[in-house]
Amino acid sequence: MKVLLTGGSGQVGQEIIKFKPKKVDLIYPDRKQLDLANYESCKKIFRENRPDWVINCGAYTAVDDAEKEFSICKKINSYAPKAFTEAINEINGNLLQLSTDYVFDGKQNYPYKENQKKNPLSKYGLSKSLGEELIKKNIKNIKNATILRTSWVISPRGKNFILTMLKLHSERKYIDVVSDQIGSPTSAADLGKVCWEIIKFKHKKNLPFIMHWCDEGMASWFDIADAIGDIAKELKIIEKKAKINPINSTEYLTLAKRPKYSVLDTLNTVKLLDIKPINWKENLRKILIEYQQNKNIILS
Numbered sequence: 001m002k003v004l005l006t007g008g009s010g011q012v013g014q015e016i017i018k019f020k021p022k023k024v025d026l027i028y029p030d031r032k033q034l035d036l037a038n039y040e041s042c043k044k045i046f047r048e049n050r051p052d053w054v055i056n057c058g059a060y061t062a063v064d065d066a067e068k069e070f071s072i073c074k075k076i077n078s079y080a081p082k083a084f085t086e087a088i089n090e091i092n093g094n095l096l097q098l099s100t101d102y103v104f105d106g107k108q109n110y111p112y113k114e115n116q117k118k119n120p121l122s123k124y125g126l127s128k129s130l131g132e133e134l135i136k137k138n139i140k141n142i143k144n145a146t147i148l149r150t151s152w153v154i155s156p157r158g159k160n161f162i163l164t165m166l167k168l169h170s171e172r173k174y175i176d177v178v179s180d181q182i183g184s185p186t187s188a189a190d191l192g193k194v195c196w197e198i199i200k201f202k203h204k205k206n207l208p209f210i211m212h213w214c215d216e217g218m219a220s221w222f223d224i225a226d227a228i229g230d231i232a233k234e235l236k237i238i239e240k241k242a243k244i245n246p247i248n249s250t251e252y253l254t255l256a257k258r259p260k261y262s263v264l265d266t267l268n269t270v271k272l273l274d275i276k277p278i279n280w281k282e283n284l285r286k287i288l289i290e291y292q293q294n295k296n297i298i299l300s
């Protein structure tokens with residue numbers, strides 16, 4: 001089986017590469033070989049390679065910058081998925097599109113189901129939501145596409161909250177962290193494995209168009225920062241833990257609005273794939289251990 005992966009250098013993409021099943025021929029062009037903002041290039045690379053699957057993991061993920069750069073963000077997050085959809089219609093492939101909890105507005109206080117009404121608060125969320133809509137509208141056979149929504153991705157690599165917090169714990173006595181946004185952290189590694197499970201079982205189990213995946217449990221950014229400090233100190237990654245001050249979103253102004261609550265309901269995915277999500281704190285520990293073991297590699 002041939003699979004074309006976009007965003008192979010990203011947090012999730014790297015894990016998808018790491019967990020590639022032996023028999024899969026995986027192609028993962030970098031940004032120089034495939035610019036997702038270039039609609040025709042997305043079609044061209046598909047036509048040239050004729051993969052059985054596209055995992056479209058590449059995205060414009062700078063949530064705040066997207067407020068100022070909506071045009072380029074939309075090209076990457078909305079129109080690249082459309083281009084892949086059209087190419088798939090021509091050659092009969094399949095699409096696994098990564099999407100986000102930020103398609104929801106966070107106004108409810110129980111986990112979001114796959115079919116619930118979307119109402120993104122940010123341009124990033126809007127661009128990802130539009131990407132979903134364009135796939136749904138344009139795909140000839142809905143059985144050939146899956147949207148996998150996830151949330152708050154954590155990994156030992158890339159630009160992410162864990163690495164930022166480790167630095168702040170080492171440098172500061174106090175850190176202000178938002179405590180009124182609740183979501184579910186998601187291990188990039190477990191998400192990568194789920195992507196392969198979806199590809200394996202999509203047709204055998206007739207998997208649905210929209211699926212949700214995140215780690216078990218929920219947390220605020222404050223909870224995660226606090227847990228990073230505790231575990232990293234215990235593992236001797238940092239010498240001291242800073243005191244974390246919980247603050248409201250109103251005290252930490254960002255260009256983009258974020259949902260107050262964006263926990264995804266994963267029950268369907270758990271049942272269909274027969275895999276259980278691991279608690280986010282357990283996964284955080286694994287990630288910090290991996291970070292510790294590969295520190296020099298990760299930082300180079």
Ligand SMILES: NC(=O)c1ccc[n+]([C@@H]2O[C@H](COP(=O)([O-])OP(=O)(O)OC[C@H]3O[C@@H](n4cnc5c(N)ncnc54)[C@H](OP(=O)(O)O)[C@@H]3O)[C@@H](O)[C@H]2O)c1
Pocket residue numbers: 006007008009010011012013030031034035036037056057058059060061076098099100101128149150151152153154158159
């Ligand atoms: N991170 C999260 O918390 C989160 C939460 C929910 C959903 N998601 C979704 O999960 C997926 C993976 O996210 P991630 O955390 O792995 O993102 P990431 O670490 O920010 O990586 C983004 C990837 O997209 C590539 N990319 C961006 N613009 C491109 C372009 N114009 N042409 C080609 N490649 C381009 C980047 O390449 P370069 O290395 O060259 O920049 C990188 O490989 C995305 O679809 C995202 O929307 C993420």
